[in-house]
Amino acid sequence: MSRQTISSDPIAVNDDVTGLDQFSTLTRRILVVYLPLAVFVFVLLFPFYWMAITAVKPDHQLSNYKEYSPFWVVEPTLAHIKYLLFETSYPGWLWNTMLVSVASTFISLLASVFAAYAIERVRFTGARVTGLLIFLAYLVPPSILFIPLAFIVFNVGIFDSRLALILTYPTFLIPFCTWLLMGYFRTIPFELEESALVDGATRWQILTKVILPLAVPGLISAGIFAFTLSWNEFIYALTFISSSENKTVPVGVLTELVRGDIYEWGALMSGALLGSLPVVILYSFFVDYYVSSMTGAVKE
């Protein structure tokens, strides 16, 4: 019977879908697949639930587990968020983070498009070696660079300014974006470029009119990924910024909202929640781009 299906309709020979799953019973599937998956999802999501529930919990419920169930909230309050937005520098930190992330992402994308195109398509002498060096640059972690960078930033005179972050974030963004875009450019057929060359287009025209429109998905992937990486950056911002009005969200929340021994958990968790929202919203719109850029960075 299966032979008949194959010969009559070759498209039906599909390699993914159910595979051998059809042989396992429901009980087995529940034990092997659904139960572990449920545990995984619960563990991976619980901290976010805990963050969110704490952010809207009135203070007296936070430390009273006897009368109020810690897992739920009665009379949710916006007091913590209000406190955060109107009595701390939090809005300023949000603005700084946004500004720094957008600027460094933009700079990195611009530099990376040119670099990736040159390495992948102009094929200058040593292009392969340059590509390998870019990959190695991606592997250099910020935790071994922050001390000399602090030294440089201080000597250049941009210590404690947003410019210091805008200029240093591309060190980890450019290698990543270039590497990702190289992969995208590689998938664009040579013939398109050749025919444009024959028609008399310059390299610049080929790049802007042929390659870039085709590489838009790659640009989006690289862009949102770079934005997320800069939004999450911590060690440079912690080292290079000292005044409150220039801090980014992660640094501000940690250094200014944690005071002494009395932790204002409500305000802290609201700060964490609000600070995560922009990237989470961006993520929810571009899930597939994220996945492709993450796996694209790992694949050769």
Place this chain on the structure above:
Amino acid sequence: MAGAAPTRLSSIYGWLLESKNGLGLLFMLPAAAFLLCFLTYPLGLGVWLGFTDTKIGRSGIFIGLENYEWLFDDPIFWLSVYNTLLYTTVASVLKFGLGLWLALILNQHLPFKNLFRAIILLPWVVPTVLSALAFWWIYDSQFSIISYVLMNLGLISEPINFLGDPTNARASVIAANVWRGIPFVAISLLAGLQTIPQSLNEAAALDGATPWQRFTKITLPLLSPIIAVVMTFSVLFTFTDFQLIYVLTRGGPVNATHLMATLSFQRAIPGGQLGEGAAIAVAMIPFLLAAILFSFFGLQRRKWQQGASD
């Protein structure tokens, strides 16, 4: 003479715009400038600072290997090396095991597969510092939700001191790191799993292979190149981790969770000893190189497996 300069200028122009190498140089310029100024130069400067006694606000002089000699006799430095290795090994093994398990689950035929995939990546998207704050609250010594649940179940009689006891603190930071690292490993391995044709599994099953045999003889070997790359990244990022420790313990209690990165920060920035901090950072480089070489050979093997020539 007056005409020579423009001609030479225009010939340079022509070289830049027409020839491969000129154009390549022009296009590489922005990225290369950034990376040379803010990556290569600091890397070299870091190595140099490790040989000086530079302090914040005071430029140092060359003191040879003195920083390293000092570190060699410093028990806290060796403790941080031990902690880093322990942290990296345990966390990476757990991330790999759990991540592979999750990837295998997600590779099954599931309803709402894309939704699950999206949800699972969340811990990785949210800024580490902010999710670490949530863990800090979960690990609170008095109001920890884990202690509350365990106490209500009657398993323990008093709250667990998560971050105050050396062993507990180590386990806690590792757990938080694993929590954050699983999504990356799982989703990357899932991408690798999806490239393995089901027909191989079916053929093996027809030949009487058990699920375990199919896993070890088909899935793992075909997945091994991507495992090598993913785990190299994972090991690199775990080894150089800073944010999580800084938020949760700042290296305490009694330096039990100090990693090399956090120790380097503490000595260099609040402590002001830039030279010594840089030396600790430089001491991380051999380990990183080992990981990179491991990745390199992982990639080589991949080429060979695909039948390409070296």
